[in-house]
Amino acid sequence: MFPDPRIVVSTAEESLPLAIRELELDFGPEAKVEAIGPEMAVVTAPSLSAQEVADRCEAAPLVFPRHLTVEVALLDADADLDRIAAAALAAVREAALPPSLALQVWVSGPSSYEFGPAAVFGAIAAELDAAGYAVARSGRRHVLSCCLTPRGILLGLNETRDSLSDWPGGGVRLSKSRDQISRAEFKLEEALTEFGLDLPAGGNALDLGAAPGGWTRILRRRGLRVWAVDPGDLDERLARDGQIKHLKVTAGRFLHSNRTVFDVAVNDMRMDPKLSCELMVRVAAHLAPGALAVVTLKTGSREVLATVKACLEILTGPYEILHARQLRHNRHEITVVARRTDAPAD
Incomplete structure (x- = not known):
């Protein structure tokens, strides 16, 4: 555990410096904001909560942060699927979450892992299921995040209402329909x-x-x-x-x-x-x-x-x-x- 809550912010890679500057300007000198990956930054300040950051993002508004989670563990990059799944279950149990939650897995930056998000999702979901937790991909009050980053496997926990987005890392995925006229429709x-x-x-x-x-x-x-x-x-x-x-x-x-x-x-x-x-x-x-x-x-x-x-x-x-x-x-x-x-x- 970290002495101060670490609020992890995801953004577009090209917009990371803008997201960091927005956060610095809004939260002032008592908050420390630093990049932890090509698409991610962490905000730390005494007693700072994800809810406070999310509320400021909506109210200010801060336009470049698009997903939040609270870091609860950072595993070495050589951690295998069993270790990742065990750490995820331990984090959920320590937080005393209800028996139904969302699980979201994504990759930030270049990946050298031998497995991808689908394999990580399957391993964690199986571990949680065996322990009596019902796992969904979205639409639950709480969300467990797992991000494969160049510095290691980050686990995060928070309420979905404070995540800004109910998609992994804020990366909304839409499928092209047969009658789509232009890609601008996605916006x-x-x-x-x-x-x-x-x-x-x-x-x-x-x-x-x-x-x-x-x-x-x-x-x-x-x-x-x-x-x-x-x-x-x-x-x-x-x-x-x-x-x-x-x-x-x-x-x-x-x-x-x-x-x-x-x-x-x-x-x-x-x-x-x-x-x-x-x-x-x-x-x-x-x-x-x-x-x-x-x-x-x-x-x-x-x-x-x-x-x-x-x-x-x-x-x-x-x-x-x-x-x-x-x-x-x-x-x-x-x-x-x-x-x-x-x-x-x-």
Whole structure:
């Protein structure tokens, strides 16, 4: 056991320095933040809890951490499966967890292990099952994490509500469907899944920068009527859908003439992130109170934290920021989920 709780933070490899800087700025000098792998950092401070870190990630928001666990053991890299399974069972028993829990295993960085996550999962699950524990992959109150890292096998335990994500290391895995139009669909699918967003059935949705129609397809699949705004063409498979209205105009021209009130608005346009947020402020005047808005901010790689802060400040007022995070399917992007407030937009 360690003298102070060690909160392990997972992030995208290219964003690890940004995640560390966010944590340092938010928790101040009494907290020590250090990298422990290509995608992981550890935060330590007296009496610091995973719940406190998770709450700060959501409230601040801190956008680059995407998974948390509390380190309870670190085994040597030469540990075999039997030793890993025995250590996992000992950690669960010491924590006096209920007899049903989730087990999540993943690899961080290059791996030289003779076994992979599937073999580790099987060994730990068998050990726990023999001891009377019911093991699932997700959806339980507590989660046992096992990460194969270059420095050793890390075991972590915490409540799922404080993990930020119910996926191993925050790595949401989505499968391509037969009718998928573009890989950009994964970004919206992940946001809906990761944040547990409830979209209204039968309402009106606005998709800005819709072409070729991936996000429009997802919104239609959820039962929404979609106004797809983009000068470009939509996939021909969407042309026969009478609940999709394709307007081949710019977003600015559409908002100037539109009189429809929308229940959902999404924006995955490739544009300067501050301009994108200013556009979403204009969109707010066309949304019903309480309507959801999802926008991806193309932050680039320079002055990222300052850009994200400025963007969220622009959105605050007409919107309440619900979530802001770099998801697994983002690339130099941040997904922001906001709710239209009752206050009129400027």
